[in-house]
Amino acid sequence: MTFPLDSILRFRTLAVCSIVACSAAFFVSCKTSGGPAGSEIIVGEYASLTGGTATFGQSVHNGDVLAVDEINASGGVLGKKINLVTEDDQSKTEEAVASVQKLVNSDKAIALLGEVASSRSMAGAPIAQQAHVPMITPASTNEDVTKKGDYIFRICFIDPFQGKTMAHFALGSLGKKRAAVLTDVKQDYSVGLDEAFKHTFSTAGGTIVSEQSYSTGDKDFHAPLTSIRAANPDVIFVPGYYTEVSLIVRQARELGIECPILGGDGWDSPELTKGEEQQFNNTFFSNHYATEDPDSTVQNFVKKYQDKYHAVPDAMAALGYDAARILADAIKRAGSTDSSALRKAIAETKDFPGVTGHITIDENRNASKPLTIIKIVDGKFHFAQRIGPNGEALTPLK
């Protein structure tokens, strides 16, 4: 049974290969035969401009456009202008697939930027991989995204990195030794951060004194917090999303827990502190960047963004901006838009001075980069510290 099937498969592969080769040759000849395609480089972008995560998609898009306009204004790359072709995937996975197919097959994009949501990046990645079109996701933090193939890259950090870095921050910058964790057991994100935090914290000399959990949608956290209080920790790690965290911090303070409370980028929302701003004093969370960061790259970006859009850029906008600039930088270094040369150039990105920190692409095509710690004071998010990829403090704690 194996034999005939095998040969059929082999035949099919051959056939597909030859068809692809023929059509590729055909399209290449079309492309070189003139028209505007020769004078510009087409970069595809798929983003959720509408739908459930519209704010994320719009911010990334704004960042992408800002970067592309800037590059074109200064002469473009390889003597050509970049033409950013954008497809709205309406925050839907199936639309993301359709968008990537259109960008790859009919627009002939040489590279792709997108998506924010890990689920949609994972839907689009196999198509880009198959067509050998390099794809850079600005903000998908799930570890599995870049495992889809060697043409898939990311410029944001991955989930376990936040947990690891917050453990270093608690031990090093805050000097705490006894940590308690409160995890949302229904979210892979929260569990991932929690495990990395516990592992790093206990191997680097600290003790985990209490491990408590809750589920998304809970409102009452008095019970686990009372247990945490009894264990007498000097720092608490709560890697959840802002909806629950806003209640957790309030209830912890009501119970008289005054120690610092730490979290991840799931805290990043203006809704977090609404109503009870004072109770969020002495809390910290990790994020991709902070508008207040004194770094000149950050300040330039914030100014340009505000001039163009009259809004304060959030982390998504900064990541979109970095993704587009890293791609342009790689095209320059590759010296051509040939897909394997471009892939190699992106993979060799080293110490790129991005708004979200110096970015180096590692052997797993993930970004090795610093992380920004935000401190909450009277309900406002302030820049506190930048921490390097190996847990080393890059700036003093503010």
Added chain:
Amino acid sequence: MQILQQLVNGISLGAIYALIALGYTMIYGVLRFINFAHGDVFMVGSYVGYYAATYWVSHFFPVGSLESTVLVFLISMSVCAALGASIEFLAYRPLRSRPKLTVLITAIGVSLFLEYTGQLFFGPNPRGFPPIISNKAVIHSSSITINMIQVVVITVSLGLMLLLRVIVMRTKIGTAMRAVSFNQQAASLMGINISRVITFTFIIGSALAGAGGVLYGTMYPSIEPLMGILPGLKAFVAAVLGGIGNIPGAALGGMIIGLVETFVSGTGASTYRDAIAFGILIAILVFKPSGLLGKREIEKV
């Protein structure tokens, strides 16, 4: 040491469950059906409290003053009472002579109607509840912290339950309610206006849910249109646990559910919290099918 604190946590959560459970049990008492929309009336109560405190009462009294807090409660309770009465009038009364199953399904319909109308009007995003009660600690020591909100939640709940007890046991309409609950046909032959008693029951039950909504919003200041589902379900379980149709039973059931949940989460097994709470319900119903304080009823065929 920790046990004392968990006890306070559990009682304040249980008190709110008890308030909602009373509505389920009273309506079951007179109509013999489960009003599944009750949890959503509780949600509306929370939102009315939110709007009243933020946009209306704050013009006259500062948020957090005694007058404003009392007004917010009264407004929320009256709006919920009116809502409960109109639900009964529009949805359940036309079906009174129909099989109980029809009414039950209508109740689920009303529940969905309130949830999704809520999403349309209030928006699906959670909102913070204004701090109408300060969360200052009343008692503060290393082993126990009791804050003002918990004190208010427990005293308001107990006060409302006592008031309900007086209404049901000492007033004419309360006697009529008990009569209708005992035997509807005989009660109507004695000259009791059944419709009036039923409307009154909905008014009282929904007003309690409204108060519960405001208390819940104050204790857990993040309200959204689907917030009534889970507390509603837990309160229903509490009512069954205590013996559905029995008023002290509902209060007791609410307290038990609140305490069990708190103690289970406090041991770190929060993943199993609901499983254990519902497991206890099943265990009690196996040994006492009519609930803890319920009387065994003989169904006449």
